[in-house]
Amino acid sequence: GQNIDQPTEMTATEGAIVQINCTYQTSGFNGLFWYQQHAGEAPTFLSYNVLDGLEEKGRFSSFLSRSKGYSYLLLKELQMKDSASYLCAVSSFSGGYNKLIFGAGTRLAVHP
Amino acid sequence: EPEVTQTPSHQVTQMGQEVILRCVPISNHLYFYWYRQILGQKVEFLVSFYNNEISEKSEIFDDQFSVERPDGSNFTLKIRSTKLEDSAMYFCASSDRVSNNGYTFGSGTRLTVV
Numbered sequence: 001g002q003n004i005d006q007p008t009e010m011t012a013t014e015g016a017i018v019q020i021n022c023t024y025q026t027s028g029f030n031g032l033f034w035y036q037q038h039a040g041e042a043p044t045f046l047s048y049n050v051l052d053g054l055e056e057k058g059r060f061s062s063f064l065s066r067s068k069g070y071s072y073l074l075l076k077e078l079q080m081k082d083s084a085s086y087l088c089a090v091s092s093f094s095g096g097y098n099k100l101i102f103g104a105g106t107r108l109a110v111h112p
Numbered sequence: 113e114p115e116v117t118q119t120p121s122h123q124v125t126q127m128g129q130e131v132i133l134r135c136v137p138i139s140n141h142l143y144f145y146w147y148r149q150i151l152g153q154k155v156e157f158l159v160s161f162y163n164n165e166i167s168e169k170s171e172i173f174d175d176q177f178s179v180e181r182p183d184g185s186n187f188t189l190k191i192r193s194t195k196l197e198d199s200a201m202y203f204c205a206s207s208d209r210v211s212n213n214g215y216t217f218g219s220g221t222r223l224t225v226v
Contacts, residue, residue: 033214042203042217043155087155091214097167098207099145100215102155 002026004103006088011109012078020073020106022088030093034062034073037085037105046073046086075108083110114138118204118218125194125225133189133221135204144187145205145215146179148172155203161187194225 003025012018024032031050035043049055049064049071061074073086085105091098117136125131137144146158159169161179178190187206191198204218 031214040201040222042219044217045214048214089155095168097143097160097162099157099160099168100147100155100205101157102147104154 002090002092002101004088004090004101006086006103006106008104009107009109011111012075014078014080014110014112016078017074017076018078018108020075020086020088020108022071022073022103024069024071024088024090024103026090026092026101028093029066030091030098032062032064032071033089033091033100034060034071035087035089037087039085043087043089078110080110080112083108114216116204116206116216116218118202118221120221121219122222123224125223127196127225128193131191131194131223133191133202133204133223135187135189135218136185137187137204137206138208138216139185141206141208141216143167143207144179144181145207146189147203147205147217148200149203149220150197150200158189191223194223196225199223199225 006022034046037043047062054063059076064071085107087105088103089100119134144161147155149155157170159173160167176192180188201220203220205215207215
């Protein structure tokens with residue numbers, strides 16, 4: 001079966017660093033995405049990993065270990081506007097086509 | 113930056129009525145998707161569409177649902193006879209292929225069935 005796990009909620013302080021973990025068990029793995037979602041809005045793309053290692057993009061970094069079925073999203077210099085849900089999503093390749101399978105999301109609250 | 117456009121942003125309908133949710137994907141994209149998100153729950157895959165036919169559908173996508181690309185630009189999701197449990201945000205997405213930018217999501221249609 002397909003399974004993606006991430007913590008339900010996290011809290012952090014403005015200016016700090018937070019790491020959001022994601023573990024997955026999926027078939028036809030074809031990359032892992034992280035999305036940010038504010039309440040009532042669409043997911044917006046943050047990062048994509050298909051090979052093992054760290055991808056850095058400004059204040060956001062994402063890491064992937066395919067052998068461990070593990071990824072994390074690292075947010076540095078947290079700002080109040082970073083309060084949102086962070087969705088781990090795996091691209092699953094099956095029958096010649098890809099689709100995204102989402103985790104339930106991690107709701108991050110950044111406080112002063 | 114190219115966008116996926118969805119209309120309407122909010123639709124209220126009575127149980128048993130038919131609804132059509134509309135999407136205009138990014139013009140050079142080839143793969144189209146519908147996802148839904150029930151309030152407080154995760155984003156769920158409904159259906160993918162390529163080359164004018166369904167490429168994959170989930171268990172949620174039963175006979176009440178259908179998709180169509182009627183005119184080469186619009187991509188629609190029809191729910192034939194809505195149920196209360198169909199109330200959700202429906203997101204359309206498109207992609208050219210899996211790339212570093214992945215899938216582009218529309219802003220969603222909030223469907224409320226009363």
